[in-house]
Amino acid sequence: MTLAVTKAAAPIRERLVKPELLAPAGSLEKLKFAVHYGADAVYIGGQKYGLRSNADNFSIAQMREGVEFAAKYGAKVFVATNIYAHNEDLPGLESYLKDLEDVGIAAIITADPAIIEAAKRAAPGLEIHLSTQQSTMNWQAVQFWKEEGVSRVVLAREASFAEIRDIKRHVDIEIETFIHGAMCSSYSGRCVLSNHFTDRDSNRGGCCQSCRWKYDLFEEGAEQPPISLTGSDDDKFMMSAKDLSMIEAVPGLIESGVDSLKIEGRMKSLHYVATVVNAYRRAIDAYCDDPEHYVLNEDWLEEIHKAANRPLNTGYYFDEPDHEDHIYTPEDKSADYDFAGVVLDYDPVSQIAAIQQRNHFKPGQEAEFFGPDGTLFKQTIGELRDEEGHLLDAARHPLQIVSMKAEFPVKPMDLMRMQKR
Template identity: 60%
Template sequence: MQKTLKKPELLAPAGNLEKLKFAIHYGADAVYIGGKQFGLRSNAGNFTFDEMREGVAFAEKYGSKVYVATNIIAHNENLDGAQEYYKNLYDAGIHAVIVADPALIQACREGAPDLEVHISTQASIANWKTAEFWKNEGIPRVVLAREVSVEEIREIKEKVDVEIEAFIHGAMCISYSGRCVLSNHMTARDANRGGCAQSCRWKYDLFENGVNDDTEVSDESDEMYTMSSQDLSMVEHLPDLIEAGVDSLKIEGRMKSIHYVATVVNVYRKIIDTYFEDPENYQLDQAWIDEIWKAAQRNLTTAFYYNEPTHKDQLYGKPERLPKYDFAGLVLEYDKETQMATIQQRNNFGVGDEVEFFGPNFFHFKQTITELYDEKGEPIDRAKHAMMITKVKVDQPVEYLNMMRKQK
């Protein structure tokens, strides 16, 4: 094992300003966001320039960075205004942009020559010669294709002095790093310009010879077929990527909830910090695995990191029943004298419910709600109204922005 390992950056998704703040509060070293143009998540909240400035100011207060994804594959009509857009990103304080298209790299260099450029996973970088090409073009960081193995990463780092960013958790595209036209064909929404309808995740019947033959292979008792992958998770194998030299460990999910972002970031932050406390004696904690499953929406796989994926890594047949958790409330305040927490309701909860509180640094405890009051201090049985302010008697001290969840 290398003796002088560099602690990697933990990079989290942020679909809007609230998610950005939660990602950083729960331990992200950097976040990546989308603006109103040139990004692949057109349905995410996405940021105005004013929101970017606020996000950058918040991040820098915690020593974190903000990157903007401008990773579409551009057509001619997409190029108008690109130079000005990058200048505005630079003026907003953005630390780097993630780009796939050479035309947009050029636009960035012309509009904001001091703005750092990272090459997106959309560029499908899967070998050291390609990484070397971008290094020679003055690019400091490349985001690898999801199709590379741990051994290939190790070789790239040995042969090229370039920063490597690699995905550790989240959804996998069934096509080669997003190069897909299913969505275009079926919905006229361009997957490579931010409009993916996720057609691979739809359910399909199987037919003998295509559209002109109505001989159906499957029957009503069969599980319908999808073309979808399980989600990536490296929670059990993170030291392998650290020791291979990955500089930035990336979580997918700009469209996910703040509960998902906080939970996943919290787990990987704990793993990274625990590993670097004593690499030689690092041991995986089952509690980290259990915690990841509280945010998981699909079965999990290590994808291409160790072997070529098989049918076992696909979402096929009846899905396993994963435990489902509701983000029930957000802690706004805590009174240590009364042991009462002020909680903003995010999902229905009430007296008699078993809930779990959690927060940064892998803080957790479970309890049953025994006392619940509305904002005026009147006792109530349930918090039924969205975003209502409540008071809850808690068994242990809690802090601002701790979360409360309950199993469905």
């Protein structure tokens, strides 16, 4: 899909407000990096009632630590409680919601009216954000949820720019929209393929990502093996949607009055979260600081592509996706960089950095360092030593701490990546 517009047709700068940048955090470490790299708020999953049951979900103690860390940056933490509950899910719900309130969680993201009512009773200090699982597409539905006590509505991913602007004109309530990440081939949350194929309920946190599987068509009959109608050498059909990326449309998003811009990806890597969050942080700040002279920085686009898992498009914002906006062949892993390490410490006198290894690297390879404060440079890796000072021919052990010279200053929580060969 071609992006033709980056600004709203009718600018409304007299009430231009910087929107919240909301990032995913599938673990406590990812939460800290999301906030450090520029998120105003993060959304996480607890060990109950969320739709990412395979993520490294948070205990109450980890939530407390995450809230305390985020508070140092002026950021908030939201918790997804977005399952559609069955009867057996309800015992213990109110106690869980009260625990969330007690540790300082700012809001829950939920779709089930039973959970909404339980939150109002048991934890009135929690804001209630309506999940995209409700597929909200019009202002009258938004008004309904406002009257039910919801303070923010996360619109369906299928909402267009025109629909978002119309909703904002009619209803005085916070609106959140997805701006980056995976798209659903069905209306978000309404797919039942996972249940049908694997007995894993998408609406209770068990989605098996069946839209990412390979499929083929076969001639009906008893032939063994079955006869493929597409040809044995053809790529197998896939129904997977391309990923959403609105980095080029940040001005229009801000001018539309959307209150929160949401990045998808609680299952994505630390490198993905940090890279994507920082690119959007820079674009949002640049436009809000000087709308009249804003220019899209090509470096932000390059950063997005360094973390991209799939081909990108603009979803439903400008028009309805067509056949060109789906992936029909085995996925092209477009990201050409691997996450290699995290900077733990740096001595400016010796220029030696302590790096925690996250992927194999060795002397002679080219590494790229980047960080939220503008660090961005490439260098050839020189001598590597372990914590005892022994020379290494490679950093090959997970989480191994090694020391190496950094040609320019780096800071703790800066990241190192390697271009794939």
